[in-house]
Amino acid sequence: MSRRGGDEPAPPAALREQQEALTAHLRDPDRHPPPPGLDERGRSVYRRLVFNNLHGLLASTFPVLRRTLDEEAWRELVADFLADHRAATPYFPRVAEEFLAYLAEGRGERPEDPPFLPELAHYEWAELALYTADEDPSGVPADPDGDLLTGTPVRSPLAWSLRYRSPVHRIGPDFRPEEPPGAPTCLVVYRDRADAVGFLEINPVTARLLELMEQEPAPGAELLRRIAAEIAHPDPERVVAFGADILADLRQRDVVLGTFP
Template sequence: MKPPLLFQQYQAAFNAYLRDPEQQVQQSGINTERLGIYREIVFNNFFTSVSACFPVLLSILGKRRLSQLTRCCFNSHHFASPLFADIPSAFVDYVQTLDLAKQDLPSFTAQLAHYEWVELYVAKLPDKERLTSPGAAVHQASDLAESFLQLAPAHMLLQYDYPVHQLSKKHVKLAASPAYLLVFRKADFDITFIELNAVTYDLLQRINSEQRPVNYHLTRLAQEILPDSPLQTVFDFGLQTLYTLYLQLAFVQNDS
């Protein structure tokens, strides 16, 4: 006679069966039909969380293909959180592990999933600093030259191999090309996406990683990235670009 399972063991076995009944043993004393209904309810809730967070991926793959991919994630992925709000993050992690060609998925699948998830992630980031109101101390682009800038606390600088922000059901055959994006949350909790070029992306990384005045970063940028360009041209471009972002509340200002 088998010894009785401890509750934690029973719970783990029950969970394993719900996720993958073909590979697991059903626990005794449970009605098979009811268990099947319960399993579909759990999966449908799981799929609802995925499809809501990844509408572009859903439109490209179609409901059946995304459902199959979601079920594979549901069956096999290790989840670090029991919260439904964390399902999209787990799905992104799962897709990153796949051999996309072997799974017959578009080569941009993992990066598109990450891009669509970013909005949810930035929305939940802590915001410990207040954004500086534009115009209070800065009236034109040149006023930023001596400033110490820092990107809004709730932000992400993103680099992809595909123009994921241009993908849609009607535009799936886009050639691979680098895409640079800034995503940040404003004081009113609006999430803003801004497309960058490679030079601006590099400049923002420099500003965010080292607290130095803007003119220092522009000088280094000119020396290391744009040595063939006149220094004044680099300064004019950089200051105007940063001023545009400043007016959109992409920065906090730290003159201390």
Template structure:
């Protein structure tokens, strides 16, 4: 048996307590390894999904974690990576009988908060300073969505979900969010109207775009809107988002 095969058997035995211990490893020592690995993974998931965890009893939540640990083939051992793997696990499995209809959207929202909180600043972008904001420099600059900002669409009010509020049915129409890090480096969110969400989505997909190009794309998406109102509305939204650091200037 090759060393790679030995490693694979060892990892599988850690993930599955029902399997016999690998040759040469005492059951007591193997139990320590299993407990250590499971507790580490559980700690990462618990930290990344506190609201989701609060909706379950302890035994039920531990069963979910054990299933994830045993059945899901994690490819990323880092904290943010394990959170993403847990989201992938929830998305891929069959829906459970007692699973709330908002579970996947809530899990995605909590994962996105983590993504925003840990996003690295990019060297090719810069926030608009007070002088640039006063001069409306964002109307001439190459624009982009900040590396620590994300736009998302949900069918449940995920930001309100708690043990006391668990909706049974989706909203009549989707709700849109922008999650971003504020000036205090805290994760914040904005509820967006559909047009603002579309504007930020266009920015995200066309990094380095200029205001005139952005206006043209929005006019194509909203041909029935009055041109003057659309120009003024886009300029106003860009200013508001630039103040919050959501819209930044791309330097390259």
């Protein structure tokens, strides 16, 4: 049975224009008028569905950020992301990464935003990303009982060193620093053999030790003496002794898996 007049299917180009007009309206109804032929009730349903789905996904991924911002600021942030950001991936599970890209590159500095906004979001994302990471430490060759000073320590692929200007691990509804402290916050976020994710605040020496473990593997004592030289410590062996305790603690947490066999 043939279609006639207004029942004829829209040409692909016209259909694409209608779709683009609808999605632009759903993203930002204040700046983009709706396409013709869609009543207000239908538009309202679509707008709520799109916004609420995105709101729920981001709230579950960034719960601390969600609780730290007030309700109006949080909803405005989600609405701005929906209106202004153009995703580089079509995959829904990667929306959190798109949100980070928006905060870091697309949003810019705004007087209403707390200074820790992008860093806190990144910290929360890191915990989730580490929990779902595919790397398997059990496949990494390592002697779990090896001597960490005479042997070469093996860093877990599920241990990420992070450095922030703000103390992101302490930020929450009851603690909102207005200005970053003078010293950076160094953290290692890790997933242990039981698949539990934890974090550890570390000092710059430990951060440098983990960096050297990954970039220039060598026996633990050698790495620690190198750090002692870098910081011009008057007693390198004291740094080695102090570092031995650090290495033992990192091994207990599965940040260090052991030594190269």
